[in-house]
Amino acid sequence: MTKNLSEKNQKKVTEESTFYIDLGNFSYKLIYDHGTKKTNDFSNVEEVEEGTYGAFKVNGRSYIFGPNAKIKYDTNKICEEKKALLGRALYPVVNDKEKIKIVTLLPLSLYINTEDENKKAFENLLKGRYSVINASGYEKTFTVSDVEVYCESFSSLVVEPTIMNKPLYLVDLGGVDWSGVFVYRLPDGNKKFNNTTGMNSFYSKLGERLTSKKRKTYDPVSARLIFEKYNGMTNESIEAIQNENEKNKRKIIKSLIDSFTTEYIKKHIYDELNKIGYDEDIHELVFVGGGAEALKKYLEVDANVTIVKDAVYANIDGAKRISIEKSKRKTNAQAQKRGAK
Secondary structure, rough: EEEEOOHHHHOOOOOOOOEEEEEOOOEEEEEEOOOOOEOOOOEEEEEEOOOOOEEEEEEEEEEEEEOOOOOOOOOOOOOOOHHHHHHHHOOOOOOOOEEEEEEEEEOHHHHOOOOOOOHHHHHHOOOOOEEEOOOOEEEEEEEEEEEEEEOOOOOHHHHHHHHHOOEEEEEOOOOOEEEEEEEEEEEEEEEEEEEEOOHHHHHHHHHHHHHHHHOOOOHHHHHHHHHHHOOOOOOHHHHHHOHHHHHHHHHHHHHHHHHHHHHHHHHHHHHHHHOOOOOOOOEEEEEHHHHHOOHHHHHHHOOOEEEEOOOOHHHHHHHHHHHHHHHHHHHHHHHHHHHHH
């Protein structure tokens, strides 16, 4: 039976609030309430039968979200699962019956060249009334009345605008797709790459490598957990371990992870960059996205690499700044028009 949320259990937000959200394929990033940031590390969405344990119901269809849902390996964001993810992400932070505005992103591969068509399709997908019922049966309804869509990757450069004055290759390491594009003040659609070898694929392939070398099976979630554990280890910290068996075990695992990651970066980033004209003697190399943060120590071996500040949130933070500036310009133009009358 559907139940209504009491007022005291609802988070108070400003009427007609704007929510800034990156509906990533690996994690979603949300900014609201004048700068509050929230991230969920698993954007997996799977439609399931009604009554499935732990499922949310979004607009009459049942979904599970998170690590137990199927991992996504294709990059298309203009799909019903993204609307479901938006409903799930907003559920804890909107009031019942609230009307809100959304600022969001499309991947550069979908945005560039077909900008107007894909932007409009994504706007239309996300607009409208939402009914979201959580796993305990409590319902909220709200309306997304307005949607603004900006270019993922390129929007991140707004966070560090001085970079945009240099010829550079911008690489966005997302959950499903890794993309790169030449930017000299504006992105060049003729010099770009995009492939579905993002962090979901990275952890899947790492799991296969670990499974082939050890007497254990590593699924993508397990591979991610062991990568994160060993990512913080140094050779010095391992050498300091007194137990020789434990020391040797950690050396082997760390060596497997290091060699796999180095190979993966070369094949799926540098080889792709070389195909579209990257030259380290001419161009800066700038990374953004959650993958840039996860692989930071491997990427920064290259002295030519810059990782955008707060790489996880840089895309949506940039979109927020663009949206606010656009709104200010519109307000000023309207004021000038009224003053001229």
